[in-house]
Amino acid sequence: MVIKAEYIWIDGTEPTARLRSKTKVMEGPGTLEKLPIWGFDGSSTNQAPGDNSDCVLKPVAVYPDPIRGGDDVLVMCEVLLIDMTPHPTNRRAACQAISDKYADMESWFGIEQEYTFFKDGRPLGFPVGGFPAPQGFYYCGVGADEVFGRDVVEAHLEACIEAGIAISGINAEVMPGQWEFQVGPASPLDVSDQLWVSRWLLYRIAEEFGVSATVEPKPVKGDWNGAGCHTNFSTKAMREGYDPIIAACEALGAKAEEHVKAYGHGIEDRLTGAHETAPWTEFSYGVSNRGASIRIPWQVAVDKKGYIEDRRPNANMDPYLVTGMITETVCSAAS
Numbered sequence: 001m002v003i004k005a006e007y008i009w010i011d012g013t014e015p016t017a018r019l020r021s022k023t024k025v026m027e028g029p030g031t032l033e034k035l036p037i038w039g040f041d042g043s044s045t046n047q048a049p050g051d052n053s054d055c056v057l058k059p060v061a062v063y064p065d066p067i068r069g070g071d072d073v074l075v076m077c078e079v080l081l082i083d084m085t086p087h088p089t090n091r092r093a094a095c096q097a098i099s100d101k102y103a104d105m106e107s108w109f110g111i112e113q114e115y116t117f118f119k120d121g122r123p124l125g126f127p128v129g130g131f132p133a134p135q136g137f138y139y140c141g142v143g144a145d146e147v148f149g150r151d152v153v154e155a156h157l158e159a160c161i162e163a164g165i166a167i168s169g170i171n172a173e174v175m176p177g178q179w180e181f182q183v184g185p186a187s188p189l190d191v192s193d194q195l196w197v198s199r200w201l202l203y204r205i206a207e208e209f210g211v212s213a214t215v216e217p218k219p220v221k222g223d224w225n226g227a228g229c230h231t232n233f234s235t236k237a238m239r240e241g242y243d244p245i246i247a248a249c250e251a252l253g254a255k256a257e258e259h260v261k262a263y264g265h266g267i268e269d270r271l272t273g274a275h276e277t278a279p280w281t282e283f284s285y286g287v288s289n290r291g292a293s294i295r296i297p298w299q300v301a302v303d304k305k306g307y308i309e310d311r312r313p314n315a316n317m318d319p320y321l322v323t324g325m326i327t328e329t330v331c332s333a334a335s
Contacts, residue, residue: 003028004072007057008200012046012089015265016316019200030073035059056080061193066162076193095324099188102331109191109323110184110232114315116219117149117177119211124148125176132176139174148177152209159201165194174225188327192319217314218269226270227315233326234307242304249285249294251333256283264314
């Protein structure tokens with residue numbers, strides 16, 4: 001049985017890494033145990049010099065391919081050096097080490113990925129040479145004058161479900177052409193693998209509709225919302241009591257500057273204190289407060305248990321880095 005395996009990896013582009021992929025035709029089945037390591041030209045992905053260009057792809061997670069169908073698969077990969085150690089751009093290895101270290105605390109994440117469709121150099125739904133009506137009716141809107149790109153969004157949702165991604169919802173966002181999907185709850189490593197693969201599926205499916213999708217955190221300057229990747233987090237203790245929730249907020253506040261620096265390039269353009277954000281230079285937390293760095297949902301305050309939402313990560317954040325940092329900060333303070 002011949003199958004097609006799409007090997008997906010994260011490159012070394014700075015300041016924001018990009019996704020790459022290529023197809024391997026091989027004998028099936030496409031299970032993790034059967035998928036071989038593979039190589040690529042790191043000099044073309046900002047991961048190696050031309051005179052020593054070989055890098056290694058190590059399969060780490062496999063999903064049914066909803067685009068090609070059949071027995072074909074999508075393969076999330078880590079990038080290794082030829083001595084089989086993690087490449088400097090490989091943040092998954094560090095995330096796995098942190099996840100394993102605090103496995104007994106049972107960290108869960110749910111990530112809200114915002115993104116924006118572009119066509120012909122402008123956001124989908126923006127008129128040529130001008131601007132649409134101000135924000136107000138686009139969020140969770142309905143109707144051709146308020147919603148743009150739903151056909152792409154629905155195709156992406158179906159593809160994620162078919163691929164076995166733990167996608168838990170979609171909605172139109174505050175700016176025309178801007179949408180969100182949610183992945184989780186899942187462990188730090190699983191949610192990060194799945195978010196990267198769901199991003200790849202988004203870009204790939206958008207090709208079919210002649211549009212592009214971007215995770216640029218401030219796609220339109222001025223009085224328009226940016227795009228974030230709000231990160232919901234809990235440990236077993238947080239899901240059972242309120243004191244650990246407050247302790248988690250305090251722990252994140254103690255390392256606020258360190259976190260903000262790792263939450264995606266261009267964060268100062270998005271976290272201005274306007275458009276449902278807290279200023280990037282200040283840390284705060286509060287119940288039901290979308291203008292705070294950390295929001296404690298009102299139901300959590302009522303139930304005295306649950307989770308918190310870190311509203312600071314950009315849409316272009318690396319989930320391996322963000323989930324690893326949050327897990328390390330909160331769990332180390334609690335241990």
